Amino acid sequence: MNRLFCSFLILAVFTPGVYAEDSPAVKSIKEIGGVIFPLSNGELEVEFHLRGRDLMTDKGLELLPSLGKVVSLNLRDTRITGAGLVHLKKLNGLRRLHLERTRVDDAGIAHLAGLIRLEYLNLYGTGIGDEGLIHLEALKNLKQIYLWQTKVTDSGAKRLLKALPDLRLSRGVVLAELMATNKAKPKPEPQEVLKWIPAGEAKPPKSRPGSFIYVNFENKRSLAVKLYWVEYGGGLKLYGEIEAGATRRQTTYSDASWLVTDLSDKHLGHFRTGLKEAIAVIP
């Protein structure tokens, strides 16, 4: 008699709430890779993300409402789509929902609008955009949402945060930007400063063929200047004007002469380039 009572007791303890280990629904869920963890208060955590990747589909979602009080559901990497989320409508005790890396979409998210107990929602790696987030604005208990690698934009995120000010919204890193910042920036080589030779001191010599370099002209004068290249034959070729205080990055060759005049072509002075990129300050 005692023994019978104990067996009954064990049965009672191991079957909390409506969850029964050998019910047809449980059996079917296990067949499609589901793992069910009953909590001590009768609530259930259900996972498909490890064993149900290829087996869990929208059809499998139909089975969930008959299980009982599911509070945590992990559908990561499974084959469900947005349309299947309609079956989650009845899981109104749901607090944690993993939908990351599935084919759920904005239209499907509308089915989550009534899951008011939801605290955690993972949508990273899905096709969700700003439209989908609008359906979540009434989920006042939502504390965390993951949106890395989705189509959600700044304005969509901002709008959701306005509706749910206490929400922690994680959008992760932008990998392209990360790559850019991780790349060691090439050290700028210390630049030579070219010597300014005023007009009275010497005439600019002819340029000679050399190797390709840059020269960065800086006009420190209060008026604009004109920039001429002194040709191989000694002629002058106008390259442009540099406004007062402006700079100009000029391609040129080593052993070249650059004549600077004012706007009325009065010679002010010249520079002679060296072998390396250099700064040429027009005083």
Next chain:
Amino acid sequence: MLSLQHSRRDFLRSGIGLAGLTLPTFFKAQAASGLNRTRKAKSCIIIYTWGGMSHYESFDPKPDAPVEVRGEFKPIGTATPGIQFCEHLPLLARHSDKLAIVRSVHHTQGGHQQGMYVTLTGHDPKGGIKAKSRQNWPSLTSMLSRFHNPAIGTPAAIRMPYSMYDNGTQMAGEGAGWLGSNYDPILLRTPSGKAYGGVNRFTDRELNLKLNVQEHRVSNRNSLLEQMDHDLGQRIGSDVAYDQLDHFRRMAADMLIGSPVRDAYDLDKEDPRIREMYGDHMGGQTLLLSRRLVEAGVPVVQALCSASDLAGGGGDNWDTHRGHFPKMKDRLLPVFDRGVSALLTDLEMRGMLEETLVVFLTDFGRTPKINNNGGRDHHPGVYSLALAGGGIRGGQVYGSSDSKGAEPGSYACTPADVHATVYQAMGIDHRTELYDQLDRPFQICDGEPLPLL
């Protein structure tokens, strides 16, 4: 995660027959299975810096100490006002909001073997200890795995990329000890990344499952089994060989049949930009692999962030008796900083950090005094550890060291207390009793949880 089946087995093992069962004993038996469903952490990544990471040049800089104590580096601010790290952890400093730093850990073991043993097992070594002995206490890694029952083909615990050695001797404390070989963490080699400089040993071949065999060879899945048969065949006769043969043979076969673990091991399936984020070094790639394994359902992963053998302080390990500052700055901290920062970023943006406890462990700290070789020596008197994720409240410091970083200044705690904290985060009662192979009861942990959750 523990299955219903598992707790039943424990229940029966606990020796309470049905006839004598009363309600209190029943619930006690349930409690003895060590399961607490309210936990947040479902898996754990243990990051071990072998050799003894200096607390000064990591989580506990002492800018106000005399120059002979504070060393060459400056502190930097972190994302948390009031918390400073060493200037050579600039990336990790941005994650301080996720980290709970414990600055008052101490113990009394000044040698590497002993320090590592107490750090990883939570118990002082008694007498001479030997690697692979079944008398040893189980490592935290294997003890945590004891409370999980992952899917077929998924090991309960994995460690990478090497075992710890000191001058050619394998260290005790990384195995399952009296829990038995079923709980020995599987040793995996990280398949890519620039290797740690120094001496790296791969002699644990019976545990070292090489998953990077070609796809066509997997189809007949014989190469690995043959390899293991060969290795183990030479050991038949020792008392554990048959036991291990069976366990690892089964494990190898299961892992090879298209399991998520095998997929996780293939780093070529990872986004190259994510790989880049972790850094092209074995340290970073090991941490990336840790995340992938946890994602694939492995409950406990231990990542060694160091060369395998201390080799008298040579090589890329944290035993910095000589040339401490250049080695920390150029070899050790950059790899560590980039790798662990990437791990925290990666776990966070995937929504995994909350369920994944990350624990930083090391043998001990380093001496306040800088020696004549420009190094710091062993110092178990006080040092720093850190925890993140798994429900740990970030942006906090527990305890402090004194002004010179020589002794605990407040809230002194031990490695066992850190273990108790880990058990609590993982939903395991740290007072759970387990039985060794001679049916002697042991309480899994002697410490008390720190209030970090």
